[in-house]
Amino acid sequence: MKLSVKKKMALLWCLSVVSGSAALTGLTFLTITDDPDGLLRLAQTYETIHKEYFRTVSDRELLAGAARGMVDALGDPYSQLLTGPAYDSLMEQTSGEYGGIGVVIGAGGDGRLYILSVFPGSAAESAGLRSGDEILAVDGREAAAMDLEEAAEAIRGEVGSRVVIEYLRNGVQSTVEAVRSDVSLPTVESAMAAEGIGYIHIYSFASHTADEFRTQYEGLAAQGMKTLILDLRMNPGGLIDSVVAVADQILSAGPVVSYKEKGGAVQEFSVTGQAHPLPLVVLIDGNSASASEILAGAVQDRKEGILIGERSFGKGTVQVIHPMEDKEALKLSVAQYLTAAGRRIDKIGIQPDVAVIQNGRIFDPASDNVLQAAIETARSMERSDS
DSSP states (O other): OOOOHHHHHHHHHHHHHHHSOHHHHHHHHHHHOSOHHHHHHHHHHHHHHHHHOSSOOOHHHHHHHHHHHHHHTTOOTTOEEEEHHHHHHHHHHHHOEEEEOSEEEEEOTTSOEEEEEEOTTSHHHHHTOOTTOEEEEETTEEGGGSOHHHHHHHHOOSTTOEEEEEEEETTEEEEEEEEOEEEEOOOEEEEEEETTEEEEEEOOBOTTHHHHHHHHHHHHHHTTOOEEEEEOTTOOOBOHHHHHHHHHHHSOSEEEEEEEETTSOEEEEEEOOOSSOOOEEEEEOTTOOTHHHHHHHHHHHTTOSEEEESOOOOOOEEEEEEEOSTTEEEEEEEEEEEETTOOBOTTTOOOOSEEOOOOSOTTOTTTOHHHHHHHHHHHHHHHHHO
């Protein structure tokens, strides 16, 4: 395609505004773009706004908007230009550290928001909040008007600031005020579910999850664990390296996950694993996504355990974080991953081996019917191995 002199000049002008180097950047864009007319339109739009828009707007705002528009044009919900609170939230998820009151919240089958866990020594514990409390409002904003992510964001905040929580417990409505503090989010909890049956719940796969898992696993082994129930329900995922490091502790040697990048390079993740892994039951639900699906898929593909619960979310793409400026990053999908056996699960999910619909309150041992089914399955696995 040939460009007129006018179009070439406009194209180089546009690029010089962005980069400060018209000659070099212009040649680069002429090489990589398949739509020089579109680039010209971008230049014309920029020029027209500067000449005619009646309010003051900076180049920084305009160019940031153009960058967001390019990412939005991908139509990929997992590719995002992150700034401000969205950037902070991502850093919190991967590091496991944030300003908050020390609770894990989740949505029940009825769509209501509940406190699933209260961290020992936390502001939430000091305020009297307990696992199982239904959240009614945060700082006056009704929980019914928020989704899970919005509610979590509302509870978090600057260290030293206060947050008011309205909650319902045993039919009684109460209000408490808590002071936010630095919280190091524990991503793993454990208990003995029954004699010989260990239970480990992983909330997410952060940078320190594998070390936490090892500590909890060893503690259960010391208490006589012979079968493990691994709970990945409500787990939105996290870091690939983290989930592979956990898989190394509970599976035998072999593949865990792979993905192919745009340039054709294949990334494969395998583990040396354990010589004699314990019998394993894995719990999943519609909120088990990404890294949790990697682990569940490896267990199922390699027939090293039984999956119980509901079909998983179906997020099978890999994102890379590209830092841009201070507190700004581009999160970009770079590949679609495959489970250990080469299955694609994006927008499909993983079907459990034993389907059990959640009826009781999730994570409550007294009423969690999925957990109770897992315990019975674990007992049957113990009997078959004896």
